[in-house]
């Protein structure tokens with residue numbers, strides 16, 4: 001069964017709400033035959049990434065970049081996964097209160113190096129996630145999961 005791996009750093013209630021919306025989209029009953037696995041970014045291993053078929057990445061913007069936790073995940077998996085995960089789809093959601101551009105650039109640069117395929121528009125939320133923001137998170141999860149359906 002294809003596996004979708006959610007690699008997330010979730011340090012606050014607003015980010016928890018976004019994570020739950022993404023997870024809810026990815027595990028919607030209409031999406032059949034896709035196993036969804038989630039890992040905190042600080043706990044992810046190369047084996048988790050190698051054994052998945054697509055990825056959802058979630059992070060706050062911190063100090064103008066992705067969180068250290070998500071960067072740590074990339075640091076751990078980058079070379080072990082290079083050339084074995086090329087072409088796999090990924091999605092990204094970010095939360096930031098002062099701008100997420102640097103985090104977006106960083107993730108784009110690393111995923112380009114890995115050869116991953118951007119499967120949906122990035123979702124970036126500022127402040128308290130509203131209904132439309134959570135809907136966009138849900139859509140992100142559902143869109144990436146749907147691409148893994150046989």
Ligand SMILES: Cc1cc2nc3c(=O)[nH]c(=O)nc-3n(C[C@H](O)[C@H](O)[C@H](O)COP(=O)(O)O)c2cc1C
Pocket residue numbers: 011012013014015059060061062063064065095096097098099100127
């Ligand atoms: C050390 C630190 C640096 C941060 N830097 C940024 C930043 O560069 N850009 C930004 O949009 N938000 C920044 N933030 C805000 C976080 O993105 C925000 O705390 C996170 O998305 C969770 O949102 P919440 O605290 O409102 O729930 C920073 C937060 C911390 C603790």
